[in-house]
Amino acid sequence: MTPSALIFDVDGTLAETEELHRQAFNETFAAEALPWNWDAPAYRRLLEVAGGKERIAHFLQSQPDGAARAVGRIAELHAAKTGRYTALVAAGATLRPGVARLIREAKAAGVRLAIATTTSLPNVEALLGASLGQGAMTLFDVVGAGDVVPAKKPAADIYQYVLERLALPAARCVAFEDSTNGVRAALGAGLATIVTPGIYTEGDDFSGALAVLSDLGEPEAPYRHLAGAGAADTMVTLDALGRWLESA
Numbered sequence: 001m002t003p004s005a006l007i008f009d010v011d012g013t014l015a016e017t018e019e020l021h022r023q024a025f026n027e028t029f030a031a032e033a034l035p036w037n038w039d040a041p042a043y044r045r046l047l048e049v050a051g052g053k054e055r056i057a058h059f060l061q062s063q064p065d066g067a068a069r070a071v072g073r074i075a076e077l078h079a080a081k082t083g084r085y086t087a088l089v090a091a092g093a094t095l096r097p098g099v100a101r102l103i104r105e106a107k108a109a110g111v112r113l114a115i116a117t118t119t120s121l122p123n124v125e126a127l128l129g130a131s132l133g134q135g136a137m138t139l140f141d142v143v144g145a146g147d148v149v150p151a152k153k154p155a156a157d158i159y160q161y162v163l164e165r166l167a168l169p170a171a172r173c174v175a176f177e178d179s180t181n182g183v184r185a186a187l188g189a190g191l192a193t194i195v196t197p198g199i200y201t202e203g204d205d206f207s208g209a210l211a212v213l214s215d216l217g218e219p220e221a222p223y224r225h226l227a228g229a230g231a232a233d234t235m236v237t238l239d240a241l242g243r244w245l246e247s248a
């Protein structure tokens, strides 16, 4: 059964963007003379909170002093961070292996494409424009991003929002994720889920995923099979997805 639609998470799944996000947060704090710097281990813990505004708010709760002056400025800080991030992405973000290949294959076959992310819409537009070129957004039939649903991942709401707009049952679609929160959201919406762990999510719990792979694979650079379906394949293709869905 060839899937009718592929639904992609953005950060960590389409591209390894989390280091650019971390850099943008830290540059924003420095520019605002706020005494915070998120190192990689701290950011790994903060990534358990989905959504940039939610992440800042969560961090402020852990700060005994110095936080009060920023509590009312979360939206402003987040907007400034988004501006820095989109500039960093435009200057040089590349998609993970196999992503552009699978998107092209799906588009050519009439399989619909969608985005389901908690990141802000300008971040999505910046990444896709920089990596897939002008008009990249039009490749996607539905883009669910940012605050279109109040409950962020691991809640299933963003996937349910996208499925409603695609007007497809979850059983006809496949989700692509890189994190525990993302997998829980996709599984909660009833979606078969392919996981490609990223630099911040290696070792996460991906229970229930259809397959866990190092990446989506390229003809000259096969993926490493980590768990679930796909052990006999080398690349995620529409044909492979169809077989994996049928055997699940």
Ligand SMILES: [Mg+2]
Pocket: 009, 010, 011, 012, 013, 177, 178, 179, 182
């Ligand atoms: Mg992600």
